[in-house]
Amino acid sequence: MEPFGSISTMDDVFAALAHPVRRALADELRDGPRPAGSLGQDLGVSREAISKHLRRMAQAELLTVEAKARERWYALSPQSLARVDDWLAPYRHFWQQHLDALDTEVARGRRATTSTTNTQPSHHAEGA
Numbered sequence: 775m776e777p778f779g780s781i782s783t784m785d786d787v788f789a790a791l792a793h794p795v796r797r798a799l800a801d802e803l804r805d806g807p808r809p810a811g812s813l814g815q816d817l818g819v820s821r822e823a824i825s826k827h828l829r830r831m832a833q834a835e836l837l838t839v840e841a842k843a844r845e846r847w848y849a850l851s852p853q854s855l856a857r858v859d860d861w862l863a864p865y866r867h868f869w870q871q872h873l874d875a876l877d878t879e880v881a882r883g884r885r886a887t888t889s890t891t892n893t894q895p896s897h898h899a900e901g902a
Contacts, residue, residue: 790834807849
């Protein structure tokens with residue numbers, strides 16, 4: 775599959791991802807290519823609107839499109855998503871520290887729970 779449209783800028787990619795319907799379509803394509811007719815059925819928008827959103831995503835090179843028989847199949851373009859990921863890389867430290875701290879607290883909670891269960895006295899019936 776070849777990218778559809780012209781070379782996009784990061785602004786094009788972010789503008790395409792800014793719309794909730796287009797993000798939902800990207801979510802639907804996460805597991806692999808799908809025919810146009812199967813996309814957006816649960817989004818509460820018309821087929822014409824879905825086509826416009828797909829076209830906008832393809833112009834931003836977020837999608838590739840391939841004609842198969844009488845259908846157009848869409849797939850996410852890893853290159854455009856990789857550019858977004860590359861751009862976000864220097865900002866990861868803002869949330870990575872919080873995730874690491876959360877992981878530490880979860881591990882402490884597990885150790886505390888395990889140690890509490892191992893040190894509790896057993897309650898056996900005395901002198902029955």
